[in-house]
Amino acid sequence: MRDIGNFSELMTELDTLVVYSNFCICAGEDYQTDIITKNNDSVFIQVLIDDGIKGKMNYEKRLYLYSKSDTLNFETxxxxxxxRNILNHHANLRFEIVHNRKDTLKLFTYGLMDFLKISNYLYEIKDQIYFDKEYYKPLQIPQSPKGLSDEKKSDSIMMESIKKEVLRMAN
Incomplete structure (x- = not known):
């Protein structure tokens, strides 16, 4: 599968790419299967998800729009x-791309940070395709809780001092 960088253009209606992805980290399980086909000169993707927490999901076949000018795509x-091959780093098999059940391409990541960057990139692509599904949306980090104002902090310090003084006087 030497032309993975142009698969959208080179695919025919007889071709099928199946991408097996291992997004597991630590104790979390997340396996995905992307089935990529072509019909009437358009490329489609269907995603099957097996998530250890959220369970199994089957996302319908959707149009995959590829543009050479946009680097946010599977081909890139x-x-x-x-x-690539990163020397002196342990390679982890994360993706297997099978072309027409014959030819298999194995792709690796090198370390946790590398894997997280690549996962984020792939999730961004899938979020464009499945924009109405929550699974690929980035996590929203809540804002930090608001602390006490300096005035309130001084009030609470004053109250503690008063309580201590009352207890001292009572003894």
């Missing part, structure tokens, strides 16, 4: 992963 990331 798969091509980069295919061409």
């Amino acid at each position: 990331i798969y091509s980069k992963l295919q061409k």
Whole structure:
């Protein structure tokens, strides 16, 4: 599968790409299968998710729009992963791309930070396709709780001092 960087353009209606992805981290399980097909010169993707917490989900087949001018696409990331090897880092098999049940391309990540960056990139692509599904939305980090104002802090310090003084006087 030497032309993974152009698969959308080179696919025919007889081709099928199946991408098996392992997004597991620590004790969390997240396996995904992307089935990519072509019909009437349009590329489609269907995603099957097996998440250890959220369970199994089957997202319907949707149009995958590929543009050479947009680097946020499967072709770019798969091509980069295919061409690289980071020396002195342990390689982890994360993605297997099977073309027509014959040809298999194995893609690796190198360390946790590398894996997290690639996962984020792929989730961004899938969020564009499945924009109405929560699964690929980035986590929203809540704002920090508001602390006490300096005035309130001084009031509470004063109250503590008063309580101590009352207890001292009572003894």
